[in-house]
Amino acid sequence: MRSGLEDSGGQSKVLYVDIDFEEGSRFACPSCGRPCAVYDSEVKRWRHMNFWQHATFLSARVPRVECPEHKVRQLEVPWARPESGFTLMFEALIMALVREMPVAAVGALVGEHDTRLWRIVRHYVAKAHAAQDWSEVAAVAIDETATRKGQRYATVVVEIDLEMKREARLLFMTPERTAASVGEFAEAMGVHGASAPQVQVAAIDMSPAYQKGVAEHLPQAQVVFDRFHVMKLAGEAVDAVRRALRAQGADLKGAMWALRGNWQNLKQEQRELRLDLGRALALRESLQDTWQWPGPASAALHLKGWCSWAARSRLLPFQKLARTIKSHWDGILAFFPHHVTSAAIEAINGIIQTARRRARGFRNFLNLQAICYWMAGRLKLSIPSPFAHPI
Ligand SMILES: [Zn+2]
Numbered sequence: 001m002r003s004g005l006e007d008s009g010g011q012s013k014v015l016y017v018d019i020d021f022e023e024g025s026r027f028a029c030p031s032c033g034r035p036c037a038v039y040d041s042e043v044k045r046w047r048h049m050n051f052w053q054h055a056t057f058l059s060a061r062v063p064r065v066e067c068p069e070h071k072v073r074q075l076e077v078p079w080a081r082p083e084s085g086f087t088l089m090f091e092a093l094i095m096a097l098v099r100e101m102p103v104a105a106v107g108a109l110v111g112e113h114d115t116r117l118w119r120i121v122r123h124y125v126a127k128a129h130a131a132q133d134w135s136e137v138a139a140v141a142i143d144e145t146a147t148r149k150g151q152r153y154a155t156v157v158v159e160i161d162l163e164m165k166r167e168a169r170l171l172f173m174t175p176e177r178t179a180a181s182v183g184e185f186a187e188a189m190g191v192h193g194a195s196a197p198q199v200q201v202a203a204i205d206m207s208p209a210y211q212k213g214v215a216e217h218l219p220q221a222q223v224v225f226d227r228f229h230v231m232k233l234a235g236e237a238v239d240a241v242r243r244a245l246r247a248q249g250a251d252l253k254g255a256m257w258a259l260r261g262n263w264q265n266l267k268q269e270q271r272e273l274r275l276d277l278g279r280a281l282a283l284r285e286s287l288q289d290t291w292q293w294p295g296p297a298s299a300a301l302h303l304k305g306w307c308s309w310a311a312r313s314r315l316l317p318f319q320k321l322a323r324t325i326k327s328h329w330d331g332i333l334a335f336f337p338h339h340v341t342s343a344a345i346e347a348i349n350g351i352i353q354t355a356r357r358r359a360r361g362f363r364n365f366l367n368l369q370a371i372c373y374w375m376a377g378r379l380k381l382s383i384p385s386p387f388a389h390p391i
Contacts (some may be wrong), residue, residue, distance in 0.1 A: 005054065008362075015051045019060035027075055029067035036065035039072045040300050046080045047112070048087045055111060058087060079198070084120075091120050092383045099375060102358040118367050125370040128379035134171060134192035138162070139201035140218075141342035142185070142210055144177040147368060154365070155181035156352065156372075158345045160203065168344030170351075170376035173369045182213025196220075203342040206328050207231040225331040226342040227291050233321055234284045240317035241280040245273050276315060283310055283318050296336040303332070351376040 005013045021027075024310065026035040045059040064074050079087045086094075094117055097106045103121070107114035139160045144153045157172040172185045186196040202221040204210040206229060214221055286306055293299040310322035325332060334340065355371045373379060 005289060011052050015054040017048070017056065017057040017058050019058060021061065021063065025063075027065050029065055029070055030073050030075060031070045031220075032067065034067055034069070036067045036073075038063040039066040040196075044077075044089045047090050049090050049093055050110075053390075063197060080254045081123075085116070086120065088384050091124070092104075093382060094120050095124055095374070095383065098358075098371065100208065103371070118370075121374065122366060123369045124381050124383060125373050125377075125379060129373050129377060129380050130191065132192055132377070134159075134189055134194035134373045135198075137189075137194055138197055138198060139203070139338075139340065140171070140185075140221075141203040141345040142182060142214070142347065143205065143342065143345045144207075145349050147175070147356065147365065153177045154346075154369075155185075156345070156348065157185045158342070158348050160201075160340070160342065161199065162338045162340065167378065168348055168376075170348050170372060171292050172374055173352075176363050177207075178209050179213035179216060180276065182210060183217040186217035201334075201338070201340055202347070203340055206233075206324065208322060223331045224334040224335050224340045225328050226340075227332075228322075228342060228346060229333060230332060231284075231288060231324070233324065234287050237315075237317035237321045238280045238284050241276060241315055242294050245277055246267045248273060279313055279317055280318065283315070290332075299336060300333055303329075319378055321373075 005015055020036075026037055028034065038094040041060055041061045044062050045057050048058050050056055060077060062075055062077060064072050066072050074198045078081055079089070081088065081091075084091070085214065094106060095108070098117065098121055099108070103114050103117055106119050110117075137159050139162050141158045141160050143156055143158075145156050146152070147154045152175075154173055154175050155177045156170060159166075159169045159171050161168070169272045172188055173185050174181050189195055189198075196218050197220045199218045199221045201224060202214045202218055203224040203226045204214060206225050209309075211223065214223055241363040283306070286309070290299050290303050290306065293302055307322040307326060313319065352372050354373050356368060359368050360372045
């Protein structure tokens with residue numbers, strides 16, 4: 001072994017570590033392990049972790065051996081993957097860094113073009129993801145997530161643990177948000193030691209696409225319409241009431257104030273407008289209480305009362321919401337008895353949005369998917385770690 005510092009042209013120097021073997025060395029045949037003579041050799045070079053401030057390269061004469069049985073065979077080196085220009089340790093470093101900072105920033109830091117880094121990320125993530133065991137998955141949350149500013153969407157499937165013992169795990173991510181997206185997940189289960197019928201619970205929003213997808217591809221799954229999605233609709237109904245009031249010229253800032261007092265100073269029609277907003281807010285609050293009841297029977301009673309209140313409210317957006325709730329009745333009450341919530345998917349959506357920002361300029365969906373799996377998929381990498389803790 002020989003090493004030396006060379007000036008790479010700029011300020012920084014590059015450290016080269018040359019590895020060679022002695023003439024007459026014999027190496028094990030990769031197929032049968034028999035010690036064989038060297039047939040020929042080729043010098044290869046790998047980027048390794050920096051030595052102090054110096055970019056460090058290993059270069060080694062890598063032999064091909066000639067086995068009496070297997071003929072001429074290429075040897076592999078223990079410190080790098082075939083065809084990779086990086087050592088395993090350098091790759092482990094990259095994988096650790098891209099979890100913490102944007103890939104482009106990592107590229108600038110280590111002086112490598114980010115397309116080379118993306119290749120590393122996709123390789124390790126694909127391998128670890130393919131090896132993931134889904135045999136215990138019994139409940140999932142399926143949701144859409146924005147992948148680009150221009151409102152392109154992907155579907156994500158997150159494992160939820162009804163007993164809340166395991167941390168949520170991003171299982172699957174695919175472009176589009178159609179019924180077929182659920183089918184793609186069901187199909188993927190096959191390569192992860194799992195099958196679609198084992199999914200007992202699927203928490204989804206009320207979009208027809210996911211309802212159809214679950215009905216077709218996860219036949220055993222009880223659909224749960226998640227309370228976050230129901231409450232999101234309630235929030236939108238309040239906004240619609242607000243907009244309608246604004247269109248009628250109501251002063252809404254004053255309205256909030258008027259709800260707290262100063263009532264006698266208002267004209268009759270202003271009072272009515274402001275009553276509307278108050279009713280909308282009260283309806284939203286009351287809907288929230290549905291999930292506080294101990295069981296489906298009491299929650300159903302509450303929700304029934306709520307629907308007739310909403311129907312009588314003369315607030316069109318809430319009348320519409322009451323109809324939506326009635327037509328998704330069982331799925332909303334399926335929250336009980338397990339208290340199924342896709343809160344986990346909210347957390348993972350947050351991670352995905354962070355990943356999206358990190359992967360700025362990620363160029364294609366596969367890069368974004370790889371970073372998301374890496375950040376939220378609880379993957380186990382098979383790579384020697386240069387750190388005290390496995391990455
Ligand atoms: Zn052999």
